[in-house]
Amino acid sequence: MPRRVDPVKHAAKRQHILDSAAVLIAEQGYDRTTTSQLCSQAGISLGTLYHYFPGKKQIFLAVLTQDQQDTATLLDGLLDAEQSDAVEALMTFVQHLAEPATAHPFVPKLVLEAMLQAHRDPEIRSTLEGAETSERDGIRRLLARATAAGQVDQELNSDDAVAWISALINALYLEAAMNPTFDAATQLPLLMRTVRGLLRSPGKQHPRA
Amino acid sequence: MPRRVDPVKHAAKRQHILDSAAVLIAEQGYDRTTTSQLCSQAGISLGTLYHYFPGKKQIFLAVLTQDQQDTATLLDGLLDAEQSDAVEALMTFVQHLAEPATAHPFVPKLVLEAMLQAHRDPEIRSTLEGAETSERDGIRRLLARATAAGQVDQELNSDDAVAWISALINALYLEAAMNPTFDAATQLPLLMRTVRGLLRSPGKQHPRA
DNA sequence: GTCTATAAACAGATAGAC
């Protein structure tokens, strides 16, 4: 005995609303995007929108939550993997964190909008906090392994290094979102190079193998 | 025969409105900040605000313009100065571009808000464009000098390098604005170190003098 | 489930008294 028509159809439409909302909010920003625009973009009316979501803010939170789950899944897989070269493991992790910025132009814009709004709205902040923490934590653990293996400049403060590797990844998102001449996919290798430069001692060669 | 009461008093009050507006907009964002809030923060009424400015947007533009003038003046002075070591000249320039981020917590927040809004509003974009262009142009010229002097990795693409030095400076502003545990003043030296790491060849020592 | 019509609150901006 099936439950009328709901099962997948409802979830699919909900997802469709979320997808179109993500693009619109990325382009215009959360504050400037009206619920009416959200409706016309999704091809539905106001009444229908409020049938699927209790309010505008919840739509934004739902958009952020699904992105967060993608990232979390990605990170967990990478942290489990054992690799011989600790620096290369760290670099792989960094690359995977940076890669979404190259997927589609709206992605870095959405990430940046989320970061800004998180700074102003407690609800959005707590939604994002988990992802950021696990991101930094992953970097920290992999960096510790690389340092223990003597592959990183001993004088480089661990907390500072984590902060700056994280900052460099954020910089890729920032430039991809703001600078029209900046192509994230092309610039990704240079991000990797810069991270390596940060880890390497200023006065010494990185000891290979 | 003096002109009634206007001369300095008007300019001083205008400036006071701008100063309080800058802090408020930095904290809340432009869209979330209402004209009423701008008034109560400045200690005046709505009617008075519109006596000094034609509208909300013009207040924001005025805030950005004055910041821009400070930066432009700073850059010009640095570009004129001749220095023996070309890399050091570049590093001095980078440091001066990054330094405002360490001045007061609201400064990086305001800069970031401006960058976001510039991406969405043509008027704000054109107001900011001049500053960004002269910033990148300064980096480009100083980098060219350093490259000509053989102090920079020959294989490093010039445009990429400019983009990433600029991105690193923006990263300092971004982290200072978003990350409460990130102290811009403390992290400035590490920014300098990272820029040096970027310029240095991955396989060779930076040839000193 | 989806729509149209509408309520309730609030935004930016103006009028005009003092």
Add this chain to the structure above:
DNA sequence: GTCTATCTGTTTATAGAC
């Protein structure tokens, strides 16, 4: 020059017909 009172349009959200 500065204020209070008010206009006008828009925004989020709800009611209720189909």
